[in-house]
Amino acid sequence: MTSADMDYLTIALPKGKLFAPSVDLLSKIGVSANDVHEKSRKLVISNEEKKVRFIITKTGDLPTYVEYGAADIGIIGKDVLLEESKDVYELLDLKFGLCRLMVAVPQALKKDKISDYAHMRVATKYPNVAERFFREMGIQMEIIKLNGSIELAPMVGLAEIIVDIVETGRTLKENQLLEIAQIHKATARFIANRVSMKMKFDRIHGIVEDLKCLLESEDKQ
Amino acid sequence: MKKNVFVPQIPYGTRDFLPYEANQKRVIESSLAQLFARWGYDEIVTPTFEYLETLAVGVDNDVLPNMFKFFDKNNRTLALRSDMTTPLARVAATRLRETETPLRLFYLTNVFRYEQAQAGRQCEFYQAGVELMGVPGPSADAEMVALAVEAMLDTGLQDFQISLGQVEFIHGIMDEHDLTPQQGWDIKQCMLRRDLVGLEEMLAKSGLTKAGQNILKQIPLLHGREDMLEKTYHLVNNPVSKAALDNLAEIYSLLKSYGVDKYVNFDLGIMRDLDYYTGMVFEGYTPGLGFPLCGGGRYDNLVASFGVQCPATGFALGIERVLLAMERQGIAVACAAKNIYIGWDGESLPEAIKQAAELRNAGKSVELSLLPQSKEEALASQQRKGYDELLYIAGCK
Numbered sequence: 001m002t003s004a005d006m007d008y009l010t011i012a013l014p015k016g017k018l019f020a021p022s023v024d025l026l027s028k029i030g031v032s033a034n035d036v037h038e039k040s041r042k043l044v045i046s047n048e049e050k051k052v053r054f055i056i057t058k059t060g061d062l063p064t065y066v067e068y069g070a071a072d073i074g075i076i077g078k079d080v081l082l083e084e085s086k087d088v089y090e091l092l093d094l095k096f097g098l099c100r101l102m103v104a105v106p107q108a109l110k111k112d113k114i115s116d117y118a119h120m121r122v123a124t125k126y127p128n129v130a131e132r133f134f135r136e137m138g139i140q141m142e143i144i145k146l147n148g149s150i151e152l153a154p155m156v157g158l159a160e161i162i163v164d165i166v167e168t169g170r171t172l173k174e175n176q177l178l179e180i181a182q183i184h185k186a187t188a189r190f191i192a193n194r195v196s197m198k199m200k201f202d203r204i205h206g207i208v209e210d211l212k213c214l215l216e217s218e219d220k221q
Numbered sequence: 222m223k224k225n226v227f228v229p230q231i232p233y234g235t236r237d238f239l240p241y242e243a244n245q246k247r248v249i250e251s252s253l254a255q256l257f258a259r260w261g262y263d264e265i266v267t268p269t270f271e272y273l274e275t276l277a278v279g280v281d282n283d284v285l286p287n288m289f290k291f292f293d294k295n296n297r298t299l300a301l302r303s304d305m306t307t308p309l310a311r312v313a314a315t316r317l318r319e320t321e322t323p324l325r326l327f328y329l330t331n332v333f334r335y336e337q338a339q340a341g342r343q344c345e346f347y348q349a350g351v352e353l354m355g356v357p358g359p360s361a362d363a364e365m366v367a368l369a370v371e372a373m374l375d376t377g378l379q380d381f382q383i384s385l386g387q388v389e390f391i392h393g394i395m396d397e398h399d400l401t402p403q404q405g406w407d408i409k410q411c412m413l414r415r416d417l418v419g420l421e422e423m424l425a426k427s428g429l430t431k432a433g434q435n436i437l438k439q440i441p442l443l444h445g446r447e448d449m450l451e452k453t454y455h456l457v458n459n460p461v462s463k464a465a466l467d468n469l470a471e472i473y474s475l476l477k478s479y480g481v482d483k484y485v486n487f488d489l490g491i492m493r494d495l496d497y498y499t500g501m502v503f504e505g506y507t508p509g510l511g512f513p514l515c516g517g518g519r520y521d522n523l524v525a526s527f528g529v530q531c532p533a534t535g536f537a538l539g540i541e542r543v544l545l546a547m548e549r550q551g552i553a554v555a556c557a558a559k560n561i562y563i564g565w566d567g568e569s570l571p572e573a574i575k576q577a578a579e580l581r582n583a584g585k586s587v588e589l590s591l592l593p594q595s596k597e598e599a600l601a602s603q604q605r606k607g608y609d610e611l612l613y614i615a616g617c618k
Contacts, residue, residue, distance in 0.1 A: 069512070
């Protein structure tokens with residue numbers, strides 16, 4: 001078992017763009033193991049000496065692993081946390097992986113205000129975030145859940161609007177999409193299971209403090 | 222896929238307890254019922270459904286959307302109970318208002334919440350719990366925590382921890398600082414969601430003093446043993462929070478007398494998600510289960526919402542969560558014994574019935590074969606069904 005083992009700390013890392021900086025950051029505070037890389041064939045990578053285990057999961061699944069206590073702690077983007085709304089501790093903003101969740105439309109479709117877009121179709125990987133955002137704006141939309149290449153949807157008439165994450169906005173420009181509203185800024189977050197946070201408090205809190213110090217010292221440089 | 226095969230479904234969030242699981246549940250529940258009785262608690266049973274307006278008394282609005290609701294013949298809205306504390310507060314304030322306090326009540330029952338199923342919690346789930354009504358102060362709260370520890374030990378769990386918090390500690394700090402109602406609400410929501418990043422961002426924008434921000438930011442991380450209480454005492458300046466810390470210290474010193482202090486520590490960030498708590502609150506955890514096993518605390522105003530002033534405290538333990546934790550930790554539940562399998566042949570059934578009756582009267586669990594069997598068949602049945610012994614009767618006229 002993983003988190004049932006009180007001696008070990010199980011850390012979940014997400015595949016994708018947050019993986020490398022996460023491994024890098026943790027290794028700087030001495031939380032590491034040999035062979036932690038994204039293409040690892042091993043599903044659970046242990047460091048017997050430091051009593052840590054790493055598991056590598058799909059991004060969208062990571063909060064679930066932590067919520068159920070299959071992993072004690074993890075690193076994941078705020079965008080995923082907003083979408084999944086799992087009951088986990090969000091302990092620290094790690095500052096890297098900055099992107100923003102936003103609403104965009106084809107330039108030709110631009111309207112004066114958000115409510116003018118009511119009842120249009122929204123393509124997104126983040127149906128819950130999109131639903132919440134438009135509800136708070138007081139408008140109803142038809143949400144279409146996709147798993148990737150969201151920009152394609154308005155080009156081929158699957159949807160009029162998209163809700164997606166962007167880093168630089170270049171993809172938007174290339175596809176003649178215009179950002180009309182920002183929903184949330186997102187960076188990588190350090191999260192913990194609510195029971196692990198109590199039962200392994202000293203270790204987890206120690207890591208958080210180390211990470212905080214590290215981030216502050218990097219900030220100053 | 223096969224066509225026209227009817228596979229009956231059960232609704233989302235419900236489950237069957239097949240014989241093995243039902244047996245485990247029964248063993249644990251009986252043992253807990255005996256434990257509660259040994260501590261002087263009386264069992265109570267209330268209706269599975271009540272009027273929604275009754276169940277809505279004193280609970281916060283988040284609970285209502287998660288209740289299963291329906292209508293009676295007169296179109297009044299009914300709801301399945303989502304916990305037992307509100308129904309028991311109703312009973313205490315009405316049917317038992319003349320009874321001498323303290324009231325010590327326990328229950329073993331199912332409750333219903335329409336929410337995403339979690340580990341060891343479906344929409345219908347089982348709770349064992351107690352309520353101690355009519356007494357304010359640390360002696361009653363200490364009894365709750367001590368009984369919660371005993372309940373966990375009683376189920377067979379060895380490795381667990383109970384964390385104590387005090388909601389007044391948090392309220393005192395919030396009141397000490399000049400927060401608008403909106404800010405107060407936002408801060409509380411962040412704490413409830415365990416969103417420490419959001420909390421920090423909100424505090425940075427709040428215009429509070431650095432010191433104020435710091436203490437509010439630290440609340441979710443105030444975790445430790447007695448020395449942490451001591452240190453925290455010097456961090457706060459308001460009488461309400463200080464009184465809350467004194468209250469915890471008094472409870473803890475009684476827990477030492479109960480001999481359960483080694484299972485207990487403090488976590489001042491605990492805010493149970495029900496709004497009715499007014500004092501000490503606690504949660505119980507065990508390794509390998511990502512969710513708390515038990516929880517409870519003091520709720521001095523809930524009974525008053527039904528018209529009678531009555532301080533009260535209590536806790537509930539999730540039965541399925543206990544079972545799940547035991548399974549994960551490899552702890553066997555002592556199953557009910559299966560003693561004797563009786564096989565028979567020829568004309569021997571009347572004799573077999575007689576023997577079965579005698580053995581059953583003597584307290585043995587006995588399964589009687591309903592068809593004649595050869596000795597080999599009977600032996601195979603006994604072993605397959607897990608009975609300790611075989612009694613084979615043949616050759617009677």
